[in-house]
Structure formats: structure tokens, C-alpha cells
Amino acid sequence: MEKVIGITGTIASGKDTVKKILQSKFNCYTVSLSSIIKAELEKKKNTNFSRKNLQDLGNELRKKYGGKILAMLAVEYLQKDKEVIIVDGIRNPGEIDFLREKFKDKFVLIGVDAPAEIRFERIRKRNDISDPKTWEEFLEIDKRDQGENEPEYGQRTGDCLKKADFLIVNDGSFEELERKVNEIAVKIKNW
DSSP states (O other), X not given: OOEEEEEEEOTTSSHHHHHHHHHHHSOEEEEEHHHHHHHHHHHTTOOOOOHHHHHHHHHHHHHHHOTTHHXXXXXXXXXXXXXXXXXXXXXXXXXXXXXXHHHGGGEEEEEEEOOHHHHHHHHHHXXXXXXXXXXXXXXXXXXXXXXXXXXXXXXXXXXHHHTOSEEEEOOSOHHHHHHHHHHHHHHHHTO
């Protein structure tokens, strides 16, 4: 394993698209922190994977076991034979701190953001059942996700973005995003 790339960002900022572009550039394996939370929900016989339920259980796990718990669980799933490991769904600074401590200079964090209006329009277009339906619902869930009125163990994407080694503002076309990610991929290869 050469590198571990963490991805954090605001809701509907384009994190999955960034991940897919990176996957096309590297021999990599991806582990998603939200998949770990979904597995924990399933253990509780709860298959309601709404954003609120995922946020609540993620907060509960971090409160009980500390801010780094999801990243610690993710490390157990890593395939060491890959050139690059991508860890996505990072929402708490404790997860970043753990990955930096564990992987030292092999770890790099990419933050993805976009203006709220653009992100809300993306949510409306993708029409996912777990996504907010109104502007007011979007603002409420977005504020929570970014850490407003959240405890230290809560969702804190705003703080995570401040720790990013690379920040992508995804407010243009797919081609513009792809160019930005390609530039970062070159830098990561030389990191």
C-alpha cells in the first residue's frame, strides 16, 4: 500500500464522483465509513438507512467509543495489496486524526465542497429517498452535517474540510471536476 486517501465533504458536493475519478487513476480499494454504520444498523435489525439514522448512529458510536471509532473499524477492512486505499464518508476530525496517526505521510485528505444552492439542486436531481426534499430540510441537515450545534463526537464536516490537504470546490462541469481531481492525483503520486 502506497497511499491512503481520505475523502470528506459537504452533502451532495460530489464526493462519490471524486472517488470514481480517483478509482480510475489508481489500483485501489475503497472502504466507506457509512457502510460500516449501515452494517451496525443491520445488526440492530434496522434497515432504515435514512441520513438522519446514519447520522444518529454515527454520533452514538463516536460518543461511546471516541471520535476515531469508524476509522478504526475501516482499517480492519483494508486490503493491503492495493496501491491506494480510499476511505470515504469521513465526517469527524477524530477519524482524520486516527488515519494521520496510523498512516503518517502515506495519508492524504481531499475535501470536496460546493455552494449550497448547487448542492440542493443536485439532491433534487438525484431524488434519493434518504435526501431532504425541501430547501429548509436541506439547510437543517446540512447545518447538522457541518457541525452546527453538534457535540465533539458528532457530524463535523466543516471542521474536517479545514484539515484537508487538498480542497476541491465543485461548482462547475464534470470536465472541470475531472481536471481538478487529475491534478491532485498527480500530486498524490508524488506525495
